[in-house]
Amino acid sequence: MLTLILILLPLLVAIGLFFIKNERWARNLALAAALIESGISIAALYTYFNFCHCQLLFRFEWLANYGISLKFGMDGLSMLMTLLTNFLVPVVIYSSFTQKVERASSFYSLIILMQAGLIGVFTAFDGMMFYIFWELTLIPAYFIAAYWGGENRIRITLKFFAYTFSGSLLMLVAIIYLYFHTPLPHSFDHIWLYASNLNPAEQVWVFLAFFLAFAIKIPIFPFHTWQPDTYVTAPYSGSMLLGGLMSKMGLFGMIRWMIPITYPVLNRTDGFFIIFPLIGIVYASLIAIRQDDLKRFVAYTSIAHLGLVAAGAMALNAQAMQGAMIQMVSHGINIVGLFIIIQYIESRTKTTSIAELQGIALKAPRLAVLFMIILLGSIALPLTNGFVGEFLILLGLFKYYWLYAAVAGLTVIFSVVYMLWMYQRVMLGNTNTVTESFTDLSWKEMIPLIAIVIMIFWIGIAPGMFMHLAENGVRQIIGVVR
């Protein structure tokens, strides 16, 4: 039941928000709803650990004739992703309070709607439900970027929409195709889909459809070109939702659906598909070095980091997959942190160009420290969140094929190169005309960043709870693969 509440509450709130005229009220209600949602997921976590270790399953036969049921539940993976979602959404909403948002009620309504969609994606145990919620998230993402975005928003968001939408249509075809190959009576239930009976050629087609859909969403090289433009043009809250959470849908889809169903293809192709994210790591890292726009910079670093996660997910061993799960959480937290900081910088200086900024640390030591900590998380320094996942992924990749780990490991070097150089140019040195009147963060502005920093150290120093949650799901999936 908790699972259902987690989905329904934001759906209802999203509708309610549309009708609230007072914008202050709307945003406060949105934040309150998001916080209540967080509270509920903590209750779910508590139940999970202390009472049942069960999956908090909600199941309702909907279109029984077609084997479609409303089946939602929480295993470790869902729990982890739900917690991430319900941690980040309030942070995203709160950090937007310092900005002026027009048509606030629609804006926050869409964010909450996005939250509902995300929870649906992460908790669906029915293929059709997974698809429906998958598409549901695209709608708010599209409108947030298209209405509240910056330059060229119509063209860019259209590309984003068309690109990701065509990917997900392929996925729909694959799911329906799988359905017809499930044991009788056909069903979209995940257990049925896992048990579908495909010959090797069919497996390849289904795999490719899933892979494309997820590769576009994450995105994986070379299907990533919609992403930098979209991150740049979307409003900050939109970029945070896209980079922090929507990208995780693709990775989650890989782990929950693609790998258990079509892992024989990954085995037969002998790691061929891991090469794409590996190229992406090097390629995007190299490009990130010279980017001048901070948001575009973050976009490219994100392609590199997510490439590592995708490679880990596809290495088909427990360590790499475990690392991938942890790294999804860490990346979500860190990228939102980075976007919040860029948002603060832009709201003070009216620019996101690295070349125009300089010496901010002199004026804003608080910002400088928080920025540095998030940056350390991103470069995976031990005792920060980035290290745990990256270490496990690389360890697992090494087990799979040492050369892959060596190539993926280049991120250890590249991340320092691009991150420190960016930090040096933006934060260090002497101030210039743009930054000389830069004011340090207020306490109010620091709250979301402090929350993020706490998570960075929590996962980095004592990842036990997160490891436990991930392990529970990873073991099942690796069990299927074996």
Next chain:
Amino acid sequence: MTILITLIPLLPLLGFIILGLGYRSIPKHIASIIGPGSILISFILSVIVLLNFRFSPFAFRFFDWISFGNLSISFDFLIDPLSILMMLIITGVGFIIHVYSVGYMSHDEGFNRFFAYMNLFIFFMLILVMAANYAVMFIGWEGVGLCSYLLIGFWFKNQQFNNAAKKAFIMNRIGDLGFLLGMFLIYKTFRSFNYVTIFDLAKTMSPGSGAITAITLLLFVGAVGKSAQIPLYTWLPDAMAGPTPVSALIHAATMVTAGVYMVARSGVLYVLAPETMEIMGITAMATMLLAAAIAVFQNDIKKVLAYSTISQLGYMFVALSVGAFTAAMFHLMTHAFFKALLFLGAGSVIHALEGEQDIRKMGGLKNAMPKTFWTFLIGTLAIAGIPPLSGFFSKDEILANVFSSSQPMWIIAVAVTMLTAFYMFRLIFFTFFGSYRGNGHPQFSNIHESPAMMTIPLMILAFLAFAGGFLNIPELMGGSRVLKEFLAPVFADAVKLNQIPHMPVPERREWFNIALVLFLVLLMAFRAFRKFGDLKPDDGNRISGIGARSIFGKLAENKFYVDELYDAVFVKPVLKVSGALHEFIEVKFIDRIVNGTGTLVVRFSNIIRYLQAGHVGAYMFFMIIGILLILFFNIIL
């Protein structure tokens, strides 16, 4: 006991947290108690650990860090003679340098921030040496890299300093990747990260096996980065951008010794990999020779010492490469004493000269700052290897070991010893002898000895640099080998398994070698005296550099253009590739295909038109309503 041991690294961490959070509100006089105080308590605790140590190493668990399935990485500490020795050096020398810093940094507005970073550094360094497995060692390993970045770029207004800081971090990270991959291979081979488990298993393996060779080579890449050996040494001379106590602490006494410590710790693995030992020996020889040659031609007081550090680290690696682990650790210890002393002495000089670092503009300071001079002289005599100072014994130990394994190597080591004596005496004559050449910047009469806060640490270090060698007087001279016996259990297995042949050397020959080396060292000192003993402001030729005359000198003065080479081969191409990838591959190729496909689809479909013409608001609204209705009806009905 375990609580006390846990406190040793935690106290500096606590100091960091307190000073970090209160970097604006904590007054200086309190910060100058918290900063050094936390290290002092750690030092006292380390001494207590030493006194209670009963010759059986023990490990204990602090907490579980990363564990799932059959992988378990826990935060374990290992207390054995090797880690105790390192803890004493780090906290002992660290404390002295902290006290000195209180004086040195007293006028700096970033006072609290400085001590916060220094405490954090000590924390990571202690984690590095106290770890009971490679994963926890890696925490310290990366952590000191970070602190080095923070401290080198401490005065972050200056972008030149920031470049140096970034360079240090990046070069360290290149080594770290090697370390990481080495760790992964260790896990694949031994299914564990724990030293004890790994070494027990390794002992049963045959020497020269592929896995162990690869592991040791990869770990050595890490050591090359951290301990500034060829080809990753260029960050260390640049690291002098930080405040001078930082140079003393990080870039001389502790952080750079991490690589030496790691190899010594992994001794069992290294002796089983003769090829790695050979590569290490060659790298180390090349490094110590190159760095010593460059040091001869440098005119920045800190640069001379920096290259000297690189050279001395090479010396330690040479010792390791013949399996002389105790000798390497002995030299590591004495080097920590005299190099910290020399750097702090240099800091005292720079402090007095209001920031001047060019030795050509110094001279005649021995009367103006006698305490600094005498202590600096002791440091110089120690590093040059004059008996009975500490450097004499530790160098002799290395030379004796090298001689019994490889005589060509010994000859190079002796050559480096000679160069060391030469550049160090050159430095001291330039700085303290002759007449003042500062041209009134500052006025000679304004140059004063540093305050007691700085000179007392110098004296303590001078005492250690003088007497540190008595811990390990060779049997040849009828001494007791306290250090060797103390460390013996740690290296017992490694020594037993050592593949490198050791020829017995007759006692007479050993005495002859010692006398020969001493004679050569004194000769070089004398040569330096003849050339630079009494420099006057108008001795243009001799001052402006011995380098100007020969091609070799010119090359060495410019550090053999290695920085320029790296810039041309790595930095610039990467920047070019970065731009080109974006412009040509990303925008003009991949994205063009995507857009082309999109356009094609649009032409043949009406989907897009439908979307654009539709009333999006309504569309969205009905979608939500729809989903809700479906959900509700199905639950209720």
